[in-house]
Amino acid sequence: MLGRSANGIYWMTRYLERAENTARLLEVGFRMALTRGPQAASEEWRSVLVTIGQDAGYRARFDDYVGTQVFNFILRGPDNPASVLCMLDNARSNARTVRTGLTRESWEATNEAWMQLRDLLARPVREGNIGEVISAIRGQTTQVRGAMDGTMLRNEVFNFARLGTFIERADNTARILDVKYYVLLPSLSWVGSSLDNAQWETVLRSVAGDRAYRWLNAGRLDPRGIAQFLILDGRFPRSLAFAYEKLASNMAGLARQYGGETRAHALLQAARAKLQQATIDRVIERGLHEFITEFIADTGRINQAIAAEYRFIE
Structure with a gap:
């Protein structure tokens, strides 16, 4: 192709x-x-x-x-x-x-x-x-x-289409999470307040996850639980974990179709391993902003490697 x-x-x-x-x-x-x-x-x-x-x-x-x-x-x-x-x-x-x-x-x-x-x-x-x-x-x-x-057909055309979808989706969900702490709340004094919970519900609604989250958590709004749901829950189709799983599947398809893996595969494997090893406790302890910033940077590098390895610009 x-x-x-x-x-x-x-x-x-x-x-x-x-x-x-x-x-x-x-x-x-x-x-x-x-x-x-x-x-x-x-x-x-x-x-x-x-x-x-x-x-x-x-x-x-x-x-x-x-x-x-x-x-x-x-x-x-x-x-x-x-x-x-x-x-x-x-x-x-x-x-x-x-x-x-x-x-x-x-x-x-x-x-x-x-x-x-x-x-x-x-x-x-x-x-x-x-x-x-x-x-x-x-x-x-x-x-x-x-x-x-x-x-x-599940061929290279379909695989590139899915890569575009899930690179964009991963980046979007990550940016929404990151903006939460720096824009949505007027000050740190609001953390844990009713306004804080309302803003976390806003985050869920913006990724169409409010109903799924409430179903899994008996309607409870818990900022820690919401962050875990959007970052690590592979069942939710707009979570970071789900997006990386789909990227891995379609990158594997390209490897079979083109006869080998590329630098983009290695970058995705490394970024995916970090996500799989993460727990919400470690994410919060390190800092949500720092974790998300690194995730966005990793996703950007994967995007650039896909373009370079498959010669998007000829």
């Missing part, structure tokens, strides 16, 4: 995963902002922008964090190259470069997602229809993933 084709499928699925993750964060930010005062609502919107890495771009254009201003910038900002609309356009463009490697259902689902959401985001989004827009983003991206899972 040509490097540029591998690059196309990898980034197609990264952009789709990123669009869905951003929509989930926006939904949680919107709900939290509605239930809090103006100053607290402003902080909620800032936390969303910081988590997705768009705060600097937003501040270059706007002076305050107004809800409609923030979510329109993120969803469809004409001068925002990281908007959801741009992500979807990039996903479709990458899909076109590998169209012959996709099934008809996969291509049609991707193209349909782009057309539906392009039309939906053609006009400014209002508070009255942001729920509809977010639901459409989640629904359309899920349809693409379902089409790929249900119709594609």
Whole structure:
């Protein structure tokens, strides 16, 4: 498989995963902002922008964090190259470069997602229809993933697609966890308070994990338990452990298809071993921020090695 084709499928699925993750964060930010005062609502919107890495771009254009201003910038900002609309356009463009490697259902689902959401985001989004827009983003991206899972051969195209999905998902969950301590709480004095618990619930909602966590823990909200669930519980499909397990499976598939392992395999094996040896007690003792910072760096190195070893840039 040509490097540029591998690059196309990898980034197609990264952009789709990123669009869905951003929509989930926006939904949680919107709900939290509605239930809090103006100053607290402003902080909620800032936390969303910081988590997705768009705060600097937003501040270059706007002076305050107004809800409609923030979510329109993120969803469809004409001068925002990281908007959801741009992500979807990039996903479709990458899909076109590998169209012959996709099934008809996969291509049609991707193209349909782009057309539906392009039309939906053609006009400014209002508070009255942001729920509809977010639901459409989640629904359309899920349809693409379902089409790929249900119709594609488990070959190198599928493996590169899954690598893009789970590299993006691992990075997203890690960044949400990291931002929790530095943005969501107004000060350390709030740790352990009812507000602290509410913010941990926000973290769960942003990764669609609130119901699964409550089911496993009889409804109890425990910050330590939530951190363990999102980092180490391999049953939850958005945990760090689950993402690395899937990366290992698809990297093993590439090794079989290409006749050997690469530096990217070695980096993943080392990072995965650290995660498997971790316990929540050790993570907390060392510091959640320090653990997550190292995890994000490891994931970045794996991403770079995949691109280099499989010649994404030719």
